[in-house]
Amino acid sequence: xxxxxxxxxxxxxxxxxxxxxxxxxxxxxxxxxxxxxxxxxxxxxxxxxxxxxxxxxxxxxxxxxxxxxxxxxxxxxxxxxxxxxxxxxxxxxxxxxxxxxxxxxxxxxxxxxxxxxxxxxxxxxxxxxxxxx
Numbered sequence: 612x613x614x615x616x617x618x619x620x621x622x623x624x625x626x627x628x629x630x631x632x633x634x635x636x637x638x639x640x641x642x643x644x645x646x647x648x649x650x651x652x653x654x655x656x657x658x659x660x661x662x663x664x665x666x667x668x669x670x671x672x673x674x675x676x677x678x679x680x681x682x683x684x685x686x687x688x689x690x691x692x693x694x695x696x697x698x699x700x701x702x703x704x705x706x707x708x709x710x711x712x713x714x715x716x717x718x719x720x721x722x723x724x725x726x727x728x729x730x731x732x733x734x735x736x737x738x739x740x741x742x743x744x
Contacts, residue, residue, distance in 0.1 A: 628693055635682040642675040666737025673724040673738060680716045687712055719743045 614622040649668040653660050687709035691698050698705050720743075727738035 625693065628689065632686050632689070636686065639675070639679045639682050642671075642678050646671040646675040662737070665740070666731075669738040669740075670728065670731055673728050676719065677721050677724050677728065680712075680721045683712045684709070684716070 614624070616622055619625055646668075649671045653664060653668045656664065690705060690708070694705070697703075723743065724738075730736050731738065
């Protein structure tokens with residue numbers, strides 16, 4: 612209302628927020644695509660997969676998981692700031708995006724992924740195979 616423009620799609624702050632969200636979403640997509648490709652390659656190698664290749668795959672998965680979680684929750688939380696109070700109405704169901712993502716992130720704790728990545732960065736140790744990796 613106070614932006615001095617006729618419609619929300621011309622508001623400089625809205626343009627900034629959506630541009631930033633797009634950049635982060637694109638980065639998340641690229642990280643996920645990279646992890647998917649490494650998983651596919653690992654699958655195709657089967658028993659020929661080396662420990663180092665498995666470790667590189669685990670690092671890519673953990674990196675994508677942590678980034679997508681952070682950015683996804685940020686975007687799905689911010690949509691209400693960007694769209695206004697009406698967007699919280701249950702008739703639209705926008706809250707389901709945040710809720711679904713939040714529930715999904717709880718099945719594979721990000722803190723463990725971040726710890727594994729820190730151990731890899733600082734000590735050169737690949738993530739230890741476990742139920743989630």
